[in-house]
Amino acid sequence: MIKKIALTLFSILFMSSCDKQPEAPAEPKWHDALPRESWSQFEKVDxxxxxxxxxxxxxxxYAIYEPFQWQEAISYLLLGSDNALLVDxxxxxxxxxxxxxxxxxxxIIVMNTHSHYDHVSSNYQFETIYGLDTPYTAGNAKGHSNADIGSSMTMDTIWKNLPEEFDITKYESKAYEIDKFVNDGEIIDIGSxxxxxxxxxxxxxxxxxxxDKANRMMFTGDTFYPAPIYVYSETTSLEDFFITSQIMFGYRNDVDYLMPGHNETMQPASYLDELRAATMAVINPTTPFEQGRNRRTYNFGDFSIIVKDPLDFGINAE
Ligand SMILES: [Zn+2]
Structure with a gap:
């Protein structure tokens, strides 16, 4: 036993003083690139x-940003003269x-860009929630248990500043009620x-x-942000996403800025042209892609689109 300790001690001393071998490089971390430079152009509010x-x-x-969790989710507070609209x-x-x-x-009126848990999970704190009258929305409004989404919120997905009072082992998305259903094309008037x-x-x-035509902004949620865009889960539709990109393109002369739900804000509206071209490229069989397991990733520079493999589009639909 003593011999073993002495040997260990010798090894430690030897290794620390004489070992010239380079240390293994640290594994790159998802947060190495944070904080993002683009936020520094805006006035930060304490x-x-x-x-x-x-x-x-x-x-x-206002943009309200969660920079310390890998989703880097963003919500927006839009001030009118009568109400404020909280987007996500x-x-x-x-x-x-x-x-x-x-x-x-x-x-405050809350309006969500969609009902994924990373966009609705503080809805329960607010009194007035607008939403869509779809079975999918109603299902998500029932909340998600820790068994469902706990794996998304771990110390591996957070790099610092987790609130002390927050118990990460009990992470869940609380249920909420939708107070008013909105229709396609409906205008929410918050006063001026x-x-x-x-x-x-x-x-x-x-x-x-x-x-928001008067302010030339489009709040895009997860339908566009300059990063991998997810169109591969069970409840996505590439056909719908293709049509959506055409609809968004129709606003290219009405807005200057896209306000995404993750990572970075106030992105140039020229991305509307790129997004439309990208969805057309995705359905073109000659466009190269990275093959993943049951997924394809199509790269377009600042963003990519991840879809199911095989494509769930037209004659290629599963
Ligand atoms: Zn989403």
Whole structure:
């Protein structure tokens, strides 16, 4: 035993003083590229909260960003003269309502870009929720248990600043009730500011974009952001996503900025041209792609589109 300890001690001393072998390089981490430089162009608002970052992106629009979890989800607070519209409510980590309350005294209307848990999980904190009248939306509004989504919120997916009061082992998405169903093309008037809801299924059956023509902004949720766009899950539809990209392209002269639900904000509307071209490329059999297990990834520079393999489109549909 003593001999073994001595040998171990010798090894440690020897290794530490004489070993010239280079250390194995550290594994690259998903958060090595964070924080993202693009956020520094906006005025940061101190809300005394270490989990959320708030940026004033225009005179009447805030972005509320979760930079410390790999989803890097973004919600938006749009101020009108009568109401404020909260576009998405992030993942249910941290007290989003206390942040929103610091930014406005206006009554809040929540409208989600779609009902995935990373966009609706603080809905339960708010009184007025608008949503779509679809079975998919109703199903997600029942919430998700820790068994369903706990694996998405672990210390591997967070790099710092998890709120102390938050118990990560009990992570769940709480149920909420939709107070008003909105229709395709409906305008939500928050007072001197009209936001039009356009149904844009594809990424999910209940995806919408929100168009604020007066301020030349389009809130795109997960239907566009400059990163891998997911159109491969059970409930996605490439055919719908293809049509959606055409619908969004129709707004190219009405907006200057796309306001995505993840990573970065205020992206140029020229991406609407690129997204339409990209979906046309995806359905073209001569376009190269990276083959994955039951998936294909098509790369288009700043973004990619991940779809099912084989394609669920037209004659190729499964
Ligand atoms: Zn989503």
């Amino acid at each position: 809300v005394g909260n270490s989990w959320f970052e708030v940026y004033k992106v225009t005179d009447n629009t 409510t992030l993942q249910g980590v941290g007290d989003l309502k206390s942040v929103v309350d610091q930014l406005t005294n206006l009554p 500011r009209e936001i039009q809801v356009i149904f844009t299924p594809g990424h999910s059956p209940d995806s919408v974009i929100l168009v």
